[in-house]
Amino acid sequence: MTDTYLRIQGLTKRFGASVAVRDVDLDVRQGELVVLLGPSGCGKTTTLRMIAGFVEASEGxxxxxxxxxxxLPPxxxxxxxxxxSYxxxxHMTVAQNVxxxxxxxxLPRPEIEARLAETLDMVKLSTMAERYPRQLSGGQQQRVALARALxxxxxxxLLDEPLSNLDANLRQQVAREIRxxxxxxxxxxxxVTHDQDEAMMMADRLVVMSDGLVQQVGTQEELYERPANTFVARFIGHSNLIRGxxxxxxxLVIPGATIGLAGHYDSSGDCTLAIRPERARICAPDDPAARITAKVEDATYVGAHxxxxxxxxxxxxxxxHDPTDGGAARRFAPGDLAGIAWDLASERLFDDAGAPLAARSPVHA
Incomplete structure (x- = not known):
């Protein structure tokens, strides 16, 4: 990456025999918002706190x-x-907190007052300078915390789960304000967040972590369309994972059936097929495009699909996800047989180690 402003190299944290974060490398450009995303306990908050200086790095x-x-100290x-928690x-007013x-x-008093006015105006809290935190809503408290940092x-x-204490109605609004x-x-x-929707909305790039390791770094589109492994395929959005x-x-041979793949691969052995719900279509079991036949267990109308x-x-x-097309889509009843079809662009295949396989060519019907 060119124009690196913040560079993290080999950042590692051990707690006794346990490794919470292992060998994190990351380059961040000036003006970029990078989101560390992953499930609870993946090491993302520890990584952020090492960068802030609140947790001492073991290495890196x-x-x-x-x-x-x-x-350096924080x-x-x-x-x-x-x-x-903000x-x-x-016991301090908004102005005193900021x-x-x-x-x-x-800093000299005139500079403090100038920065206070500038920052409160930035977060739209100029009229609340003399209020106390208990007199503010959750969204307003969050903006005070942001103003203090700014x-x-x-x-x-550095933002540690900044929206987690807000109700669902406020999250999108405050996320847009922060961005x-x-x-x-x-x-x-x-x-740092564990919420995929927040991450996708706010980030320039995402860092997906699991078990203290960086799994993939990239834009929303890169992670969604070209996941580096089965963990990312499952964690970003939703993927159906089929082992065979x-x-x-x-x-792809599975017990009781064979799945016809859309691509031809120079490989063999244990593999995992990943198909996103919206990238495959449901069809009649005898449709020539069907790659496998399955039994419908349930079908639920949820609006768009x-x-x-x-x-x-x-x-x-x-x-x-079968599009409703304004309510005209066919409904499948439990017990029905249905075919599943998809094209090469929608197919992701991973080897037994979880690494992606590239198709050499499409399979022609």
């Missing part, structure tokens, strides 16, 4: 504009942190 470097920050890292001082970091840095004019803004502020200020930001034995480069649950001959369950 944290380079900001070429300077190694790994050995107050010297020039980073602003927004905590999951961590506002309940200027706390500035007062600790012993007031010190950080080189990097707009970050872009307007040209801030470099790292955010690849034979002849174009057939009918969610069809099917059972393959080996008892693997798969979900397909």
């Amino acid at each position: 470097r944290i380079l900001l504009e070429g300077q190694d920050y790994a050995g 107050y010297r890292r020039e980073m602003g942190m927004v905590f999951q 961590a506002l001082f309940p 200027t706390f970091g500035l007062r600790m840095r012993k 007031a010190i004019r950080p080189k990097v803004l 707009a502020l970050q872009r307007a200020a040209g801030l470099t930001a790292l955010m 034995m690849l034979e002849g480069g174009e057939r 009918v969610e069809v649950l099917l059972v393959l001959p080996d008892s693997t369950r798969v979900i397909l």
Whole structure:
């Protein structure tokens, strides 16, 4: 990557014999918002706290504009942190909370007042400077926490699950506000979340983590369309994963059936087929395009599509989204046989180690 502003190299954290984060490498451009995404316990928050300086790294470097920050205390890292709990001082007003970091840095009073006015205006809280946190809504408290981090004019803004304490109706609104502020200020930001929708909405790039390891780094489209392994395929969006034995480069054999693949692969042995629910179509069992026949277990109308649950001959369950097209789509009843069809662009095949396989050519019917 060119124009790297923040560089993480080999960042590792051990707690005794347990490794919470292992060998994380990441380059972040100036003005970019990068989201660390993964399930609980994957190491994303520990990674963020190592970058902030609240957790000491066991190994690795944290380079900001070429300077190694790994050995510096948090107050010297020039980073602003927004905590999951907001961590506002309940006995202080909004103004006192926002200027706390500035007062600790012993900035001149006129500069503190100027930054307070600028920051409160930025987060649209100018009229609430004398209120206390208990007098604010959850969304307003979140904006105070954000203003406090922005007031010190950080080189990097760090956000730890910033929307997790908001109700569902507020999350999208506040997510857009944070994204707009970050872009307007040209801030470099790292955010942690376990919520895929938040990550997809806010990120320039995503870092998907599992078991302390980075699984893939990329844009939303790259991770969704070209997952690096079966974990990413399952975690980003939803994928039906079907395990079987690849034979002849174009057939996946499962107990009781053979699936005709859309691509020809220069491989053999144990493999996993990943198909997204919206990328396959349900058809009649005798349709020539059907790659396998399955039994319908359930079909539920959910508005834009009918969610069809099917059972393959080996008892693997798969979900397909059948578009309703204004209510005219065919409904499948439990017990019906149905075919499943897809094209090469919708097919993802992974070897036994979870690495993606590239098709050498399409299989012609």
